[in-house]
Amino acid sequence: MDTRITLEARARAGGAVRPVTLVAVAVIVVLAIASWFLIIRPHEELVLSDAGGHPSTPVTPGTVAAPPPANVEAMGTDQLLSEARKAMNEQRYLAPAGNNAFEFYLKALERQPGNAVATDALRETFPFAADAAEQAINARNFNEAQREIDLLAKADPTNFTLTILRSKLDAQRKLQDKEQQQATEQERQQQLAAQKAAEEKAAAEKAAEAQQASTTTPRSSAAGSTRNTASSQGAETPVAPAAAPAAPVLTPAVLIRSVNPRYPTQAQRSRTEGYVVLSFTVTAEGRTSNIKVTNSQPRHVFDRAAIDAVQRWEFKPATRNGEPVEVTLTNRINFILGQ
Template structure:
């Protein structure tokens, strides 16, 4: 057989493979495009329709009055999913408490672990709910914001958005405390300025009265009578008993602004109650310092929450002889379920 013929046949076979490969690639691309338009895109549109919009759409509070809490314990899984979809359409992602989409979906997962509808819905709607919690933070509704963040953590505890929300909540709390402290300091300065002005006015009035009395004294008064009056006054002064030095006066510190402690989430879930006894110093500026736990039941459950609350308390400081001084106080903080 001619070797040249064999080589030409092989080269022809290699060249024929290229068009087949291109056709295969084109078919794969067309199938991917068809899958997008026929499967993926309709699924996303359906999820967004249930969610009430696109993740970039800002969440706006509804004008309709919030519905009352639902009796989720009496609902089956299908009813929970149905109520969750209604809540999604009304943009009730996390609020009001007891009648929102996340609580319905979480209850459905509790009834039926691994439920695909509830799992997918919680994942897809997490951005909307996070936006709702951020709005509560910006409105400085701190208790509601904390509740919504805790609810988000039940759905996805490892989501980094929770770290951002908690940081914003802490920053807003500190900013509010700073503003309140500045307002308190300004009010105190105004009170001191008003008190000083009143004292200066009283002194001026007294000086004016003394000057007027000296001007209207009888003209017949002689030097001799003046000396006699002075001698009589000196005798009365010598006969008068020496003044008794007054005992030092003091007043205790008075609480003027308190902050309720936040109930720890783990203790609330476990239905745990208790108390913490704290000893702390009230400085001459009315702030608290050297806060120590002297007694707690149960131990180390409520300590941090109690200390955080007392750190933000403000007092009218104790005084001794009219001057503010440091003082030491002891206070017991009770943690009871159902407390405001």
């Protein structure tokens, strides 16, 4: 094949494609220029007039925020955008009500639907505003958080972040209600416990006063109980015949080692006082056995402590005609705070 024919065919094909390429490039250039003059340049001019920066970029305010405009309805679109930018600079995305960036931008869109500056600013500022609403939720300022979520919904009602914020708000409200209920119930339980403790203390004091005359200390009580028990054991002791020269000689058991009971920790904390009446056997070796609680006030509060103490008591055993014998005694142990 002739090489010249091939080159000429390629040249003709290149000439057919070149005009189409030039037209496409020209269209792109025209669109870029139109975008610059219609969208980008007006936006940059507005930003520069408000001290520079993009609407979505927070700027630390240098002065205290001005009060809300007296008549927002009378403001034009440019003035609304200017006020919105000032609010952005001072990070007033959603608050205070009536003087925040979102409300200004939304009002500007009402005046001029499709306004590119307001639309872009709302979209790009949405994450910062959502963080502000979340902070209101965490601070449990629920009414303010609800207002801010509603304001966000006006800007982007389908944004999934709104679902998350609403769930957090609902969860925090339920948590606060639960905490308040728990605090109320705890206070009620404390009042009931204090009332019960006062009643038990009054009952213990009354019982102690009623038996104060008959019981003083464990030592004297034990000795007195021994004498009473000795008399009750007369039925067990063989009765001497009338003609017997002498009756059996009986000596009571004598407490020689007393161990004070341990005051229960719970009773100390609740300031509870009371007593325990015990029945027990003193063996021929002077040990205690068969320890039983015959009466206590309050019931079951001091029983274990009293039994543990009596188990360690030691006696000089009772004797009959000089021989050690078992005897049964009763004793009352008082539990009084401060003694």
